[in-house]
Amino acid sequence: MDSTLAVQQYIQQMIRRDPSNIDLILNMPEANDEGVWKYEHLRQFCMELNGLAVRLQEECHPETCTQMTATEQWIFLCAAHKTPKECPAIDYTRHTLDGAACLLNSNKYFPSRFLFHVLFIMLYIFIVNKPV
Numbered sequence: 001m002d003s004t005l006a007v008q009q010y011i012q013q014m015i016r017r018d019p020s021n022i023d024l025i026l027n028m029p030e031a032n033d034e035g036v037w038k039y040e041h042l043r044q045f046c047m048e049l050n051g052l053a054v055r056l057q058e059e060c061h062p063e064t065c066t067q068m069t070a071t072e073q074w075i076f077l078c079a080a081h082k083t084p085k086e087c088p089a090i091d092y093t094r095h096t097l098d099g100a101a102c103l104l105n106s107n108k109y110f111p112s113r114f115l116f117h118v119l120f121i122m123l124y125i126f127i128v129n130k131p132v
Helices: 004-017 022-026 034-056 089-104 118-129
Strands: none
Touching: 004 022, 004 034, 034 089
């Protein structure tokens, strides 16, 4: 594929064709750059998570879900603030997704979506391993 837009459109087309066929969605066509392929999948994943976050707002309100927790003893601190602090769960989710989108769309880190370097790998690992 000759552009990242073509890769993004191809991925979205495969999702629309059969959202349950993960192999079809993840199977990279020949002659594609693996870094671009992973990058575009990560961007698509963030877009899909944003849709989920919007739907979660119906159930999870700052008044009812006051903290982002993993266990009763483990409370996540939100890094979107000047000093990391507790956030309601839905705000933590929105802040995390906004931060991931900013990183993935940053001209500073990705001046060309076709040229990737070690920084992409580090950002990829950071975003994928960050709990939402």
